[in-house]
Amino acid sequence: MSHASILRRVLTVMLLAGAWTRCALAHPQIPGPPQTRPIALVHAVLHPVSGPVIDQGTLVFDQGRIVAIGRDVAIPEGAEVIDLAGQHVYPGLFEPLSDLGLIEINSIRATIDYQETGQLNPNVRAAVAVNPDSELIPVARSNGVLLALAAPTGGLMSGRSAVIQLDGWTWEDMVLRGDTALHIQWPAPAAGGTRGGRGGQPASAAGPQGIEALRRAFADARAYRAARQADPSFPRDARWESLQDVLEGKLPVIIHADQWRQITSAVAFARQEGLRMILVGGYDAPQCAALLKELDIPVIVGGTYRLPRRRGDAYDAAYALPAELHRAGVRFCISGRARFGASQVRNLPYHAAVAVGFGLPAEEALKAITLYPAQILGVADRVGSLEVGKDATLFIADGDPLDTPTQVLSAWIRGRKVDLNDRHKTLYRKYEAKYSQQR
């Protein structure tokens, strides 16, 4: 057994030990079977996102991959042909930061599994804690969100996030990239640190001490590597082992920070330590735009549905933030995480729509919830746009997903047809039946 595989098993056991005693909840939607023959969507308005809209287009996918897209496309023999009669095809929407699959009911602690105890948990893998039967997952994908980053939180080093596809029997089926990034909660600069509990972000160590603890962790991980190289019998340590690919620049760090003092301090830290950084939150990112652009640090905007942080800020500071980053040439994508987490992932397209109202071009807004998250999280070879060779992870809608009344009509994830029912539709039909019985 390889070292990596031993490590993986050890980590899995560690996480399972902390796994939540789940309520007896499991959604009844049956995951889609693997694609068995080519499917051709014809007479469609195709929105590749990576290129111009194709009117009256055809898209063919086979064995889970897109094999042809355009106006003049031959339909393979034996293909199932679906005539869309002018309906729209989009790549799956992508929520770039969420706790989807890691939480069921916010106020019930036993249903929450996004956090481990302690400050330094670089070895924690969110992937292995994802609950494929979460009722929240079908609700999110009903509105076209087919991909999400499931991220751990809390402490200083929260653990590793995973890009998941929102369909599958097990977390192994769902995972697109099991180790996507290491999450660091940047200490707040104020003395006393961030507030834990009510109203505050997850408690983390105070400013200078927190930064010092992070610095020591990376120094220890380097010393550990040197010790292991010098003496292969030096005892293994899961935490320092799991920081090696971060130090080698193979795994990026996603640093959570909103205030400019946090952002600049985090950027300086990442540079000193040689880390590949992605910023999340980023309320003050426009003030640091030149720095972020120069060092090519992308930003996962922590939602547009946010209040101004300071009394003197413009009322539309959060609404206009994506447009400001776009104008400044900073790479970014939009998350709907702002405040309510997994249960509100379905509202991701409206965060993007708000940005359009405040200056972001509509094509950019769509990219900010499809292609840009895929690029920033390193999975654009698989998802994010409708292109030959990419996964057939896409949906059909009767209009623009940024417009609220638009209905998502059907969806595929890697060519597997997704059941678009969910808890809400089930209850809707149940109580429609109640009232129709009364007539």
Add this chain to the structure above:
Amino acid sequence: MEALVEVLRQQRWVHCHSYRQDEILALIRVFDDFGVTIGSLQHILEGYKVADAMARHGATGSSFADWWAYKIEVFDAIPYNGALMHRQGVIVSFNSDDQELGRHLNHEAAKAIKYGGVPREEALKFVTLNPARQLRIDRWVGSLEVGKDADFVIWSGDPLAPRSRCEQTWIDGRKYFDREEDLRLRATQAQMRATLIRKVLQSGQAMQPASERQPEEWELWPRHDEACHDGDEEHAGHFIQDHKHD
């Protein structure tokens, strides 16, 4: 006691916080016994389950558009709630007791179109005329009619679309907000702020002591909802940066 007497005489309306169908029915039955009509049921996330009983009683419903799953009593909350109550003849509005969500109720109203197919004009009433009717102030506000207060908004586009912008807000015939003016004033205010900061710096006075901390986002916009204390302090959830959401 005086207040209760007013309730019994139908001189004071009761607007009742509620979630589940059992408690909603229980309250309706108590009020039925006393021959008193409920003003509105607030939150009313399971109103869709007993919308027939609400309509018969004459209670109106003021709901969240699509919040759910933050606690067990809202695990059956569905975004079709507004549509189902509306179709049973209940006067429906969408509200929020959250300071951030409260500033885009127009986006919330659009969800009644999406979930359950409420006609556009009716969905707009969920955040204009219907709340006025629920509060019994529709003689003055809630629609654009001769004789009513000059309270209105000028939008850049469809008021229910998240990509539309509020351009102007008028209350009682007075302009309270004008986006162009707001943008113009920003430059002046930034300049004044910079001047003040420069003066402070030049004064040589001591800086903010290290013990003093910047207020958190949620502390800047305080609100208090007496009906909503359910001891959730220790469960401030994951990405929930605001202090409450019920």
